[in-house]
Amino acid sequence: MRPLTEAETRAVFEKLAKYIGENIQLLVDRPDGTYCFRLHRDRVYYLSEKLLKLAASVPRESLVAPGTCFGKFTKSQKFRLSVTALDFLAPYAKYKVWVKPGSEQSFLYGNHVLKSGLGRITENTAQYQGVVVYSMADVPLVSAWPLPGLGGYEMGHLPHLLFIPQGFGVAAKSTQECRKVDPLAIVVFHQADVGEYVRNEDTLT
């Protein structure tokens, strides 16, 4: 485990900035504690100082994952964001996309979002902008894991959780173009979805 170098930090922040813009400083500089990024076996983890001190005493081969994995650096040193970062991206996301219930399942299986499945999209989304994908179901879905800071499974009492982050992607078309394009065109490229927790259970840290 080691801190990120200058170039690596820049790569990570540039990727995060695509989804949350200047809100990254809310992740870096938090009022409730010192949080930092660390690199362990090519994966970038986000963890608190207290956890860092505990993880530092674990031998390198035995350490599986300190903190939350935000993504990993590929062999050619490109940073790839993974779905485990969703809980941190979703609250700060600048551009959001709501998916209709019918095609939400398709998205969770790893397919792109078509125009026919698009419910709403934030105004002024640029092309190739990072977006967080939400579901639009009338019945709020029970998530399989407790969302941080909000207690256990009491979904029904929390109205602002009617829209549940399903994953994130990249807008294939800007908002204006989305209005004009035909129903079978791709509007959001799939990057990560919560279905990966089940599909890639072995490789996710």
Next chain:
Amino acid sequence: MAALRVEEVLAAAEEQEAEKRRSITVEKELELEYDLGNLLAVDRNPPPAAALRGAGPRREVLLRALARDNTQLLVSRLWELPAERAGGAGGPLVAQLPEPTFRLPREKPPPKPRPPTRWEQFARLKGIRRKKKTSLVWDEQAKEWRRRWGYRRAGGDPSRAWLAEVPAGADPEEDQFARLRREKRERVARNELNRLRNLARAHRAGSAVPAAPLHPTGHQDRDELRRVARVARVSTASLGRFQPRLPKESAEPPSRSGGKKRRFEPLLGNLAAERSRQLELLRNMGSKKPVLDITRAVNKQMRQEEAEAAAANKGKKQSKRGKRGRRQQRPGRSGKKSGARRQPQQQKPAGGGTGG
């Protein structure tokens, strides 16, 4: 008795004469090939079989005879060459050898190609190639083809230029002619310096340079001085660890492994400093956003086009829309726009909401 002895003597003399004459004529099947410029004679006759097989003293005698015969032939050819007396009447007779025809192999190894100059390295890096230039240029003033440079070049004689404009922003009192002359002198000097440097570099690359002197001489260049300074710094008892830095030296100590092993920040180093560095990095990244917002420009253009299209179709297609057209229009228009308006305007900073 005396007559016999005389006869014997005469016979012996006769035999000797014959022997001498015989010895200068050599019979050969194939003529030898002569290269008198190299004093070379090549004998292509197959040697007697006994000379090839290792037969001991007989072989030695045969080979000697062969060598003598061939040498005799070569020498008789040399005697046929035009000769003169070198150094006046009493000097030795000297034959004038013709040009050698046989190509001898190299005595020494071929010279190594010279290393590329600084410009050649740069050009190779950038992929710049030589543009073929014509040797003559059309001179408009003289209305004829003139050389590109040199005697009577196109563009007139630079030493007879009678006008030198004062460039904008220059001192009006300055002598422009003197300036031009001075600049030319400087250019020539710089060119000469670079040429000598290239030569020195080539020469240095060719011969392995012995250990450079460690004290400053007047003729060391930047790289040598840097090397010498590094040696000087490391030659202390603590191997240069507590040595004060020179004013313009880099702050990090030279790595022992020569830059092969990477060094990282400590794991639990100063976290506050790390945080401030990251915030600084974010600020720098943020400031570099382009001023022109592509999306807004594109959206504006599209809205303009839509408006134009709507205005054009208004007169023509109003009747055609009918029930179906209006029905299709409405859900699309209301869904997107109201959804966009309905989205929460504030981003609540989830300070305590997320994370561990």
